[in-house]
Amino acid sequence: MDIDLDPIEQFDAPIYHRYHATSSRAITPFLHAMKRGELLGHLSTATGKVLFPPLGACPESGQATQIPVILSDSGTVIGFTTVHLPIPGSKLVPPFTVANILLDGADQACSHLISECGINAVAIGMRVAAVWRSAEVWNNSLENIEYFKPTGEPLVDIDILQQQCLAKAEQRKEPVKGGQNA
Amino acid sequence: MREVAIVAYAQSPQVRQEKVLNEVEMLMPVIETALTEAAMTMEDIDFVCSGSCDYIAGGAFSFVGAVDALGATPSKMESHVEMDAAWALYESWLKIQAGEISSALIYGFGKSSVGDLPDVMSQQCDPYYLAPLWPDSISMAGLQASALLATGRYTERDFAEVVVDSRRKAKANPAAQLSGDVEVDALLTAPYIASPLRRHDCCPITDGVSVLIITDKSALPKAKMKPVYIRGIDHRMEAHQLGIRTLSESSSSTQALAQAKQQAGIEQFDIAELYAPFSPQTLILKDALGLDNQVAINPSGGPLAGHIMMSAGLDRFGMSFKTLQHGEAKTALAHATSGPCLQHNMIAILEAG
DSSP, rough: OOTSSOOOOOOOOOOOOOOOEEEEEETTHHHHHHHHEEEEEOOOOTTTEEEEOOOBOOTTTTTTTOOOEESSSSSEEEEEEEEEEOOTOOOOOOOOOOOEEETOOOSEEEEEEEEESSSSGGGTTOOEEEEOOOOOOOOOGGGGGGEEEEEOOOOOHHHHHHHHHHHHEEEEEEOOOOOOOO | OOOOOEEEEEEOOOOOOOOSHHHHHHHHHHHHHHHHHTTTOGGGOEEEEEEOOOOHTTTTTTTHGGGGOOOSSSHHHHHEEEOOHHHHHHHHHHHHHTOOOOOOOEEEEEEEEGSHHHHHHHGGGOOOTTGGOOOHHHHHHHHHHHHHHHHHHHHHHHHHHHHHHHHHGGGGGGSSSSSSSSOHHHHHTTOOTTTTEGGGGOOOOOEEEEEEEEEEGGGGSSSSOOOOEEEEHHHHHHHSGGGGGGGOOOOHHHHHHHHHHHHTTOOSSEEEEEOOOOOOHHHHHHTTTTTTTEEEOOTTTTTTTTBBBTHHHHHHHHHHHHHHHHHOOOOEEEEEEESSTOEEEEEEEEOOO
């Protein structure tokens, strides 16, 4: 081998594949609901928990979930991060705050943007409500919600909130018929 | 060696296109069927292992999403292979041999209809020499088929006869996608798609999932069922570059069989389920494995009747299990392959318990 050759550090090898995917049994009704301006979750009868956004499977029980539950568009911040680096391909201008938001009535947090307050004002337990885009541009997308903004309500203790959610889920749970998958 | 038994197997229908359900939604009922068959629950399963490839349906980390179908709380010991799920079975078998677990649920899934499978398969090639040429899986199989014809051992008529046999046997397999009575002469009038291969020589694009459960003999489920033991299992790999290999032969299959036979102490099989996604490969494997006419090949119809990419190898174990469980045979050879043109081959010898 000629050790004097320059190493080749880069060459182009573009890969393109076309896929014709369809949304699944669980996601299709969710996307239709988004277009109507409704937030559709699923009740898992095995655990009594309301899952949002719904994936069609209850990750705790492995059972299919199909019972729709329309959720409120307000909730509680249970975690957040402020992004200071630009994300390639993203329309978002840093700094911006992404939060895990537990919608009222849900047992699983969803991620969305927080705005209309300084990045230092965001706090765990903060009450927020959705700011929707104008109804004319609604599509089959969570982007119909532009961001969530603080409601000004007092901070919520999320440990207490978790206990309340678990207690409610317990009431909604169907009696166990057998094993997890039986 | 620990005695490892297959105790349950379930498969979704092998359809040309599943328009609604995603992989998780396809998996959930099949996992439930397999568990019910063994009268087990997820609590009885020590380990889960899957085989899939995100390129197939174009969804990043789809194998992670699939874990939702398991009911993964409390957390399970879990693993995944970016290979056919037969290799997930091998990993599970090893874990039982190592004494780490005594039961495993293995699953494979593929929704090939979403993308262009032959092109997607070109991405398994090395990035410098082969992948930039986009060699699709059918063209590579065409090279192999042509090499086989050049040896004079077989003709295109022999390829067609493999297809006729597959479709006829598949009539008894309700999950098959292609079955029925077809004539060799009629098949030979079809145009080539990558000579000497015609459309019918190629496995059909298939959407589906399959699930198989194995346990150590000491942990057999209490259900009244007939286990099938894995008496021997081995896999061997050949060079990746097609030009280095003798494509008309399958030396790795021969080697894997010798090792599996030695483990099993079994020399003869009643049936053989071969993962040959292209008809000439059935003939190459028959020769490499020394299968004579006493051995019934692919009683299920084999991959030419339905081919769940990433699970078709596991299905050879599952189909053998079903045949042995029904008492139609006592011993079986299950074969799985991975990589282009039978690069990597696994052989297992199964025996009804």
